[in-house]
Amino acid sequence: MTNYKSIKKIKSEMSVTNHHKLGLFEQKPLVLSAGYGKTIDWLAKGVVNPVFNEGICGASWAFATADAIASAYKIKEGDLYELSQQQLISCAGTEYYNEGCNGGNTYTSMLYSTTNPL
Secondary structure (H helix, E strand, O other), X not given: OOOHHHHXXXXXXXXXXXXXXXXXXXXXXXXXXXXXXXXXXXOOOOOOOOOOOOOOOEOHHHHHHHHHHHHHHHHHHXXXXXXXHHHXXXXXXXXXXXXXXXXXXXXXXXXXXXXXXX
């Protein structure tokens, strides 16, 4: 279970000086299964939700997080769901380094979703 202390530790590990140690800038080749070309049209495969209009709210981090989780679930399990961006905006607050419509962090928001289903 993720708690505030572990989120603080993760945030400190995410500093610019530590990115190389964590391998965050490593480029690894994408290995595709047999039958795929060089690109995959995920929209044509029905793996992505429609584009949402966030209006004047600066919460693209919440939309990206919810839709990344939904797409990963579709690829693995076969069902595509619309998950709650609003829950992330309203509930995954400062303890997860998110500020609602004033910005947020997709990584820590995914950590929030591990203990708080969207």
